[in-house]
Each structure stands twice: as structure tokens, then as C-alpha cells.
Amino acid sequence: MHALIVVAHHDPRSLTHSLAGKIAEGITRANPADTFEIADLAAEGFDPRFSFADHAVHHREALPPADVLAEQARIDRADALVLVYPIYWWSMPALLKGWIDRVFSNGWAFDFSLDKPFIQKLQHLQVHLVEVGGADADSFQRHGYGEAMTTQIDQGIFGYCGARVVSSQRLLDSETADPQQHLQAAGVIGQRLFATLDETTQAPATACA
Known part of the structure; x- marks a missing residue:
């Protein structure tokens, strides 16, 4: 098995990066035959800005740019996608959101057109979300932040494409x-x-403080 661990944090000394490293260690500890790749979006200089080229991809007028194709190939090689990121303003950092905006494109993550049925194309993908937050669990529950994040990320992004969020x-x-x-x-x-x-695919994803 192979995992793609995507990290969205500018500081390699951060807790976020350390958590990604521990996840990688855990994978090989459980089974030395399993492999992983860590995609450090900040260090690799991924451009999260949704451009005219990306807009053309959405309208099926052009092929995705080379950097997007490379990220899609990374995901295609993986049996599991793990996103590790700090919580900024009760959501994910702009770097990671831009990665999703550009990489999870029409024609690859889903098929949308006005004259054909909508198709979810990532039903094979298993996703794990690891979110690092400075607030306490009571704040997430009391203000509804946790439910809002689940709606917009677990369901709104991955559910839209058919991917299953195994753990959050x-x-x-x-x-x-x-x-x-x-x-x-x-x-x-x-x-x-x-x-x-x-x-089983009916098992619910977990949300742990």
C-alpha cells in the first residue's frame, strides 16, 4: 500500500510537519512493505492561485497545467490521501485550499457538463484528515465550528467528488x-x-479532539 501525505505549513520545524513525520513512521512500523510520499506544498513552491488556465480546465477548454497533472498523478498512485494542516480561521490554510481548487478539477475529480449526468470520479479514494488547532474542543462544539468544517471539507469537497473520508x-x-x-x-x-x-464503506468517520 502507498500513502500520499500532503502537508500545508510554511515552517518545517512546526508541529504540523512533525505530525506528518510521525504518521509516516507509523505506516512503516505497521508494515515495512507499505510506502509513503510526503508532499510539502510550501517547500515545493506549489502555486495555489486559480488562474485563467485553471478556469479553462474547468470549462473543458484545455488540459490541466503541468503542475496540476503532477499532483493528480501523485494522488492516482496512492491508496490513501492524508492531509495534515493547521486550522486557520476554522478552515484549512489558503495554500491547501488552492491546491484542492486547482488539482481537484473538472474531468479528473468529477465530470460536470450541462448536457450529461454529473459523475463523481474519486470513489476509489480514501482520505484521512489531520487538523491541528489552537482552540479547545469546547470552542469547536459551542460555536459549531467543528460541524461547519465537516460540512465544508469532508462533505463539500471530498463527498462532492465521491471520495470517502475514512477519518477526520x-x-x-x-x-x-x-x-x-x-x-x-x-x-x-x-x-x-x-x-x-x-x-465497510458504511463505517462513519471519526472526529477526535
Whole structure:
């Protein structure tokens, strides 16, 4: 099995990057035959800006740009897609949102046209979300932030394309809690990553504080 771990954080010393590393360690610890690739969007200089070229792709007037094709190929090679990112203003960073805007394009992630039925093209894809937040669990529940994020990301993005969000975990209190507890949790996520491939598609995704 092969996992693509996508990291959206500018600082390689960040907790976000450390969590991605622990997930990778967990994957190989569970089964040395399993592999992973870490896509560091900031270090690689991915351009998240949705351009005229991307607009043409959406209208099926042009092929995707080379950088988008490369990212789509990365996902196509993976059995699991893992997104690791800090929570900015109760959502994902602009870098990661732009990656999704450009990479999850019409014709690859879904088929939309006015004269044909809508087709979800990522029904084979299993997704794991690991979100790092500075607030506490009570804030997410009391204000409805957690439910809003689930609606816009789990359902609005991946559900729209047919991809299944197998797990969605929020590692909170990141500014005040001992980072070791989050790093330990990340290791467990990695170790269990491919065990979930055998679970039924009716199993609900989990949201953990």
C-alpha cells in the first residue's frame, strides 16, 4: 500500500510537519512493505492561485497545467490521501485550499457538463484528515465550528467528488498542550491507516479532539 501525505505549513520545524513525520513512521512500523510520499506544498513552491488556465480546465477548454497533472498523478498512485494542516480561521490554510481548487478539477475529480449526468470520479479514494488547532474542543462544539468544517471539507469537497473520508481527527489545544500527546496520536493514525481499507464503506468517520 502507498500513502500520499500532503502537508500545508510554511515552517518545517512546526508541529504540523512533525505530525506528518510521525504518521509516516507509523505506516512503516505497521508494515515495512507499505510506502509513503510526503508532499510539502510550501517547500515545493506549489502555486495555489486559480488562474485563467485553471478556469479553462474547468470549462473543458484545455488540459490541466503541468503542475496540476503532477499532483493528480501523485494522488492516482496512492491508496490513501492524508492531509495534515493547521486550522486557520476554522478552515484549512489558503495554500491547501488552492491546491484542492486547482488539482481537484473538472474531468479528473468529477465530470460536470450541462448536457450529461454529473459523475463523481474519486470513489476509489480514501482520505484521512489531520487538523491541528489552537482552540479547545469546547470552542469547536459551542460555536459549531467543528460541524461547519465537516460540512465544508469532508462533505463539500471530498463527498462532492465521491471520495470517502475514512477519518477526520482534530488535534486541539496545540498552543498549550504537551505536543507529545499529539505526536503519539499521529503515530497511531499511521499504524492504523491501511487497516481501515478493509472496513465497510458504511463505517462513519471519526472526529477526535
